[in-house]
Amino acid sequence: MSAKEIRMKETPDDINNEAVKKREKETDVTVDEADVLTEAEIDDTQDGHAEALEKAAAAEDRLLRLAAEFENYKARIEREKINLLKYAEENVLKELLPSLDNLDRAIEQGQNADDIQSLLEGIVMTRNGLLSTLEKFGLKPLACVGEPFDPNFHEALSMDSSDKVPQNHVLQEFQKGYMLKDRLIRPAKVIVSKGSAED
Numbered sequence: 578m579s580a581k582e583i584r585m586k587e588t589p590d591d592i593n594n595e596a597v598k599k600r601e602k603e604t605d606v607t608v609d610e611a612d613v614l615t616e617a618e619i620d621d622t623q624d625g626h627a628e629a630l631e632k633a634a635a636a637e638d639r640l641l642r643l644a645a646e647f648e649n650y651k652a653r654i655e656r657e658k659i660n661l662l663k664y665a666e667e668n669v670l671k672e673l674l675p676s677l678d679n680l681d682r683a684i685e686q687g688q689n690a691d692d693i694q695s696l697l698e699g700i701v702m703t704r705n706g707l708l709s710t711l712e713k714f715g716l717k718p719l720a721c722v723g724e725p726f727d728p729n730f731h732e733a734l735s736m737d738s739s740d741k742v743p744q745n746h747v748l749q750e751f752q753k754g755y756m757l758k759d760r761l762i763r764p765a766k767v768i769v770s771k772g773s774a775e776d
Contacts, residue, residue, distance in 0.1 A: 676707035744772030
């Protein structure tokens with residue numbers, strides 16, 4: 578049989594099957610050639626993937642360590658804050674102890690001394706030492722007598738007539754007022770002048 582006769586005997590299905598098989602072969606070859614990676618390329622890809630995983634693991638480790646360090650830092654700061662608040666007065670109290678010691682000595686001397694003047698001098702020295710210590714920390718007494726009455730700094734207990742002190746000025750200081758740096762911590766309790774009794 579000739580080739581022509583063989584072709585004629587083939588059914589259309591046979592021809593289609595052959596065409597499909599031929600296309601599959603061509604496609605397989607094309608896909609194979611496009612997808613085929615050399616072993617070097619595969620190794621490079623695997624190495625790159627492994628390196629990326631190592632970098633990610635190292636970054637995660639650094640992140641976890643940093644988070645732990647931050648938590649430790651926060652805890653340490655909180656402990657320091659608590660201690661600072663708890664012992665904030667320590668320096669002030671240490672500075673006040675010598676004044677307390679001087680008062681104790683004055684009491685002891687007063688029990689055995691007949692000289693009231695020396696006892697008074699000791700008390701004045703102790704008071705001045707105490708005031709000096711408090712001034713180191715920014716405490717200052719308010720000057721009041723003769724000053725104009727200021728309700729921001731003075732608390733009026735009463736009013737009294739005076740020929741010497743003008744009206745609405747502080748006539749007498751009953752209790753000292755104090756400033757801590759730029760803040761009033763206690764107003765002065767004062768008696769305010771009404772002016773002359775003749776007015």
